[in-house]
Amino acid sequence: MRKLINIEVNGKAREVAVDVRASLLEVLRGELELTGSKKGCGVGECGACTVLMDGVAVNSCISLAVWADGRKVTTIEGVSPEPGKLSDVQQSFVDSGAVQCGFCTPGLVMAATALLGEQPSPSREEIRRGLSGNLCRCTGYSTIIDAVENVAKTRGQA
């Protein structure tokens, strides 16, 4: 069964006919061709599919697409302030060496963006807690925590 849903994706209103069984991740990656969000497990364990729904970080792989009807969804493709520019979180991931294979990166950037929205100056321990739903196997997390901490410091000085 298919259902017509209306989602605002990265600031743009979209009308999509979705299989009611489809996850938000499947619709983002499939119908909407937004492949930046990754599938690492499909069952909400790894966080590689993290997107913001009305500003809140969710695992899009275990969110039904129909739940996003009438809501605002931000994906990794939508966090840049303008085309060709990186958000401060994205830039900090680059500068801090927080990117290796990059498969977890979109989810972590989204989770970090949400975390810093809720807690502007988190401690390293709070950053660890805030990102604990996102698995990374390459970095040992150290540079990722640095990246988020550096954004908080820079924003604090601004």
Added chain:
Amino acid sequence: MSNKVIGTSVPRWDAWSKVCGKADYTADIPVKNMLYGKIVRATIAHGRVLSLDTQAALAVPGVLKVLTPADLPRVKHATAGHPYTLDRSGDVYDKNILTEDVRLYGDEIAAVIAETQLAADIAAQKITAVYEEYPIYLTAQEAMTEGAREIHEGTKGNILADTTAKVGNVEEGFALADYVFEDEHRTQVVQHCHMENQTATAFQSADGRWTCISSTQIPHICRRILGEALDMPWSSFRVIKPFIGGGFGNKQDVTIEPLVVAMSIAMGGRPVRLELEREEVLAYTRVRHAIHYRSKVGVSKDGKITAWQVDAVSKTGGYASHGHSVAAKGGGILCTLYEIPHMSFRSRTVLTNTGNAGAMRGYGVPQITFAIEAMTDKICKELQLDPFEFRLANFKKEGAPHPLNGIPMVTNKVADCLTLGRQRFGWDAKMADSGAKGGSVRRGVGVAAFSYATGVYPYSLEIAGCRLTLNQDGTVKMLVGATEIGQGIDTGLAQIAAETLGIPAEMVYAEETTDTDIAPFDTGAYASRQIYVTGVAVAKAAEELKDKICRAAGKFYEIPHSAADVEDAFVINSVTGERVASLGDLALRTYYDKARAQTLTAEVSHNCHDNSYPMGVTFAEVDVDTQTGVVTVRSILNAHDSGVIINPLLAKGQVEGGMGMAISYALGEDLFYDPKTGEPLNNNLLDYKMPTCMDTPELDCMFVEPEDPFGPFGAKGLGEPPICSPAAAIRNAVCHALGFEINALPLTPGKVFAAIQNNRGGGADV
């Protein structure tokens, strides 16, 4: 010329595309008219498929075909991503793409092709098999038992390999010893957990050949194995590796590519994608070998090792994969870490009905380092020797030849790693601070050293290629057959090219895809080899291109070519130091000068006949809660000699990533199988304890940087070394805190608590 690019933290060129979600991995690449595959897996661990009922599956709407072993070539292939050997002696050819002979739970017995992934998944569940069941052997001991059924016909006692590496005469060595120590150590099964599951897409190309886009670490080797598995000419295949979401050795095995190409062939060339689920990756791709070591060490009164004997039994699972070479690697590690006049290192690799073990970061070295450094710790404790003095007195000396292959270990700064690391870690203060910390907490410190190698020479082929092209504006396009899998090799290689050419790193364009039709031949990402082997190919190609640039300068400008050089992207007169022209100006003339244009490229294939030995030490401080058995790593430092560090930020990333993986190897990760059925029990990321950032402590690392004479700009391998010694150091710290030994990994709260209760170590048979 002084280094301008080497040793600087050039940002990895692909980081921006990864933070934007622009980097395309295999599953992100759109392909027209795609079909979807699903593997049907055995629900027993050992037996034979007598019949398959595919009717219900074929009735699922959208299902197009079910493949069974009868539909595929009967030729067997070897899945290990080793370099080929001309006599085919290097690997064990024991795998059919699909099989009736079930050797582990989840073995691949059929495959569904459908119009949607959902239809394929549903159909796969509807296929039922009738089996003849055999006894299952989940441990090496069980599989080696007299009368046990051969898991592969002809493999006597289920022993895949039984080799002994010897130095001197170990019995003579024990006769020289004043003290002899013996113990046993056991390690567990763990999994790579790269974040991107294995994914491949295959289709027939316009030229009638078969393209396979795959998340492989070894595109060129994958192409050869496709030929072997499908019994077709190797050139029938084109393997393309896009961005990869990690591999850690698991993608150094060819696990899904032959099947997905067979699916496309079965569908007349229509594209088919096969994307494994996390549960399949954890249980049915490859895992790390569980190894059981029995060690015996002789030591003289003056604290010198006289003899070291090891008997290793390694559990390799249902197929050979890399099994025969992983456990045996330990012998070379042992006798290059310490000066051991008399050594005997026996390793038996045993087939079992468990997950197939293969290559995993460190390739048997985290295991043997655990056994070696637990023994070293035991010797120091029992003889009341200082663990630093004992190690310094027994370390293999710099410049000494490798006892098994004769190659001199020209640079070996393990002693510096130990002494400088001791200072940075604050060992002495931490040692003074150890002991009971109030309540139920006890604090301890531990140290462990390791030895490694770079690449596989002299045991296997070491070959790498690079092609450089001077673009119209003076930038350079670099193509290599080496494989970027997240480690940052492309950026490091671009730095080598830039340094050699005399241009900034951002003027060298790397390439995220490795395409076997286009990229020069290179065996790929494994054995921490690429910076060392491919790096030399890149340096040689850059030297050749620079020579061509200087010759062209002699043609286009008023300068003898012998005086021309390139600096900061300008052609200069090396005698006067004057700038002659920008490299861009010269490049444009090489393309468009009507009379004399001739574009400049350089291509090099480098056959490496060297090896250099990365070394290092881990220091760990832990708290052990004796009421719960919980171990907390308070601080940890890895000190590495990997030669000159090409890119400090990327190197730090490699080390910290390896440390993170190693800490959970020490403390938590363990893949379990049902003792009755052999079914994997925790093959998901909820029950398999891959660490989150809350489980990973702050990490520290440092580098001692001798200039190695063989590696490019003095570099040695770094990818795998960081994972080799942390588990041993953590174990030694835990034992220090508790005052008794635990000799099996992982040190989970349950195991530590039980050991506290029993005041002894131990573990289950591997």
